[in-house]
Amino acid sequence: MSGIWLRALTLLLWGCVWAAGVGMTPGWAAELGSPVYFETRYADVYYTDGKALGDFLWRISGRRFYPAEDNAEAVSSVDYLVDRVQSILDMRPDPFKFRVDVLSGYTKGDIAAYLPNGRSIKVYADRVTDGVFAHEVAHAVMDQYFESALPRKVQEILAQYVDRHLWEDY
Ligand SMILES: [Zn+2]
Numbered sequence: 001m002s003g004i005w006l007r008a009l010t011l012l013l014w015g016c017v018w019a020a021g022v023g024m025t026p027g028w029a030a031e032l033g034s035p036v037y038f039e040t041r042y043a044d045v046y047y048t049d050g051k052a053l054g055d056f057l058w059r060i061s062g063r064r065f066y067p068a069e070d071n072a073e074a075v076s077s078v079d080y081l082v083d084r085v086q087s088i089l090d091m092r093p094d095p096f097k098f099r100v101d102v103l104s105g106y107t108k109g110d111i112a113a114y115l116p117n118g119r120s121i122k123v124y125a126d127r128v129t130d131g132v133f134a135h136e137v138a139h140a141v142m143d144q145y146f147e148s149a150l151p152r153k154v155q156e157i158l159a160q161y162v163d164r165h166l167w168e169d170y
Contacts, residue, residue: 034048035047035048035101036048038071038074038075039075040075040076040078040079040082041075041079041082042078042079042082042096042097042098043078043079043082043097043098043099043100044097044098044099044100045078045099045100045102046099046100046101046102047101047102047125049102049104051104052102052103052104052125052126053074053102053125054066055104055125055126056102056123056125056128057074057077057078059125059128059129059130059133060077060078060081060128060129060130060133061077061080061081061130062130063077078100081130081133081134081137082137084134084166084167085134085137085138085141085162085166086141088138088161088162088165088166089138089141089142089145089158089162091141091142091145092145093141093144093145096140096141096144097119098114098119098120098121098137098140098144099118099119099120099121100120100121100123101120101121101122101123102123102125103122103123103124103125104124104125104126105124105126106124106126106127111123111124111127111128111132112124112128112132112133112135112136113136114136114139114140114143116139116143116149119140119143119144121133121136121137121140123136130166131163131164131166132163134162134163134166135159135160135162135163136159137162138158138159138162138163139155139159142155142158142159
């Protein structure tokens, strides 16, 4: 093989390695505009901005920590809340997995929403509360627990119940 072809092949291979690395980066080194995610037992949490992720975790857990240094804490703060929601509803879908998209820069409209088609929760890190997030997780639980969807009105009443009674027995 001549030198030029060998070089081209090497470049191509490095390109593939690079693309594979970029395409599936579960981790904390988020740069603006390139979403990365971390995986918990129940959720894949996508974010583009490490600060927004920190705000989100703080607002749902009441604790401030740096995800990059404390991955286990970040994972458990999400799963802890999801476990609470499941035990209040007494519904434990299995398997149960959903996606969270952590956004920032809220202006107007819903602070959070569950989208059944993508099994995903979109949430604004700068406005969310633990109750708001739990409300949307309740929608995710109900969506995946029942084979045919509950009437909207019933879902809404149950999700509001979860929000109101989240820490009642604590
Ligand atoms: Zn709702």
